[in-house]
Amino acid sequence: MSTTWNVTQWTGMTMIASRTSKSLLFSSSLTILVGCDTITNWYATEMVQRNMDNMVLVEGGRFMMGNPGGWSVRKDTVPVHEVELDDFYIQKYEVTQEDFEIFVEASGHEIQARFYEDKRNDSPERFAPELPAPVSWHDAKAFCLWLGEQADRDVDLPTEAQWEYAAKSRGQTVRYATSDGSLHPGQNINEGSTLSRPGIDQELPNSPGTYPPNPLGLYDMSSNVGEWVNDYYSPDYYRSSERVNPEGPEAGKLVTVGPGIEEPERVMRGGHYQDLTGSTTVTRRQVPESSVPLNGGFRCAVNQLAPNGKD
Template structure:
């Protein structure tokens, strides 16, 4: 409960970036002179989300499997609206994080941690699939790695059959909503991040904010071993990138304004899917909540894993 102590008080916006000239336009076409109203809406949405989430807190669940045991621990999240992407003034932002826009999310559940080797290995044993390589770092509670997007899909389908629930990869919008947990800062931790909070390459900095610690673990850490975000989700920044359902697009131009996956429409490249969150070998800028990357669906990597969603 420690990360949640401050939610008893209303939240106020704290500027964390330099914004573009007033001549620039804000998402939706209004000019930047309406920034104050937009920020007030962000705060109102955040407070509403946190209020709803408090009512759900403690109801995390693990669905029983037909073969015995239980699936991943899932955290139910309330619906809400949030600003997806990054503002022009956010440091180290990239063009594919634009345009910044409002997105509405329905309630859903998401894994409290990344899927572990223990969870995935149970599936592999039950289905006769080859177990992925752990790079010599150990299995058990470490996040499963060296799994492709297609592997993640098969695992989600198996869990659905085992539990009678609909497990799936989160959409890109759902992922960012869950990772932000009501924040609008570059990281869920605020304007900076530290290797005590996330697993990344601390030989790189982020605007001199203290992210450059010199600590580089050079491997994954066990799931749930680093602090959780305000939604009680661990390692949403760093450790391993996480597959999402969405096909790759070079920007958000024409993207849905809801929680649906953005697939072929708008020129999406579905041979490459969006991954989020950054990994153990990433510079801190890759751990920003808005940062996007993409990888080939039939390839697997030592720095990409899985966090599942479940439809409510």
């Protein structure tokens, strides 16, 4: 749903906006953090508005979560189990590097990823403004929570179950989250490498929205970048998952990430641009939560349709 907002006045560092069409997700004013200059405020407000307007309603329901057989070689994608979800919204596009940097500037957020600047210096082309933002789980979650604070909505990373349900267009039996559930490199998915196309290795992901969306209207949920979800990773979680609105295990396995440093792993979904055949709607990947995979990114979800604190 598209909404146009016109800035009508300033009150201190608070931007007051008037609505010119109906919006499900926004109240009639947005407050950007005190201490930002006028230009930063304008960009931040526009960014928040645009990201919220790009939320797609996913009507809840029941579906069979997991690998029905042959879709993934990973043992952590079984057993198939029934899950029931409430309604939620999810962003139609992956968050771009430009929008992530606007968030950092407007909020004063301190990057929590390990070796973030080193990776930016080594691979500056991967951090181009129009590409999906490669960030740690901590930084992705911080973006979504801040977005929710500005819009007065319960915004967070999607749960793993929400992500799969949306990628499958409300739980349909589709192997890939493309326009027709199959792979057509260069037509409905990027030109990244597949087992049947040796020697082809795409160096960068595409800008969000380059290829057609899945039937639910969501872009790039297969193959562009792996996407952080909220859940801790456990290889056998599917054997004990809650049936209604599962939120993942209470803790993740600790892994060593440096001398004397351990941290839990989180789940990434969606595969990535260098492994098309591994980009199914059921494939899971575990990554330490402060890592910055260059083939990773994220999108946010809205779990509460009314303003925070209201019914």
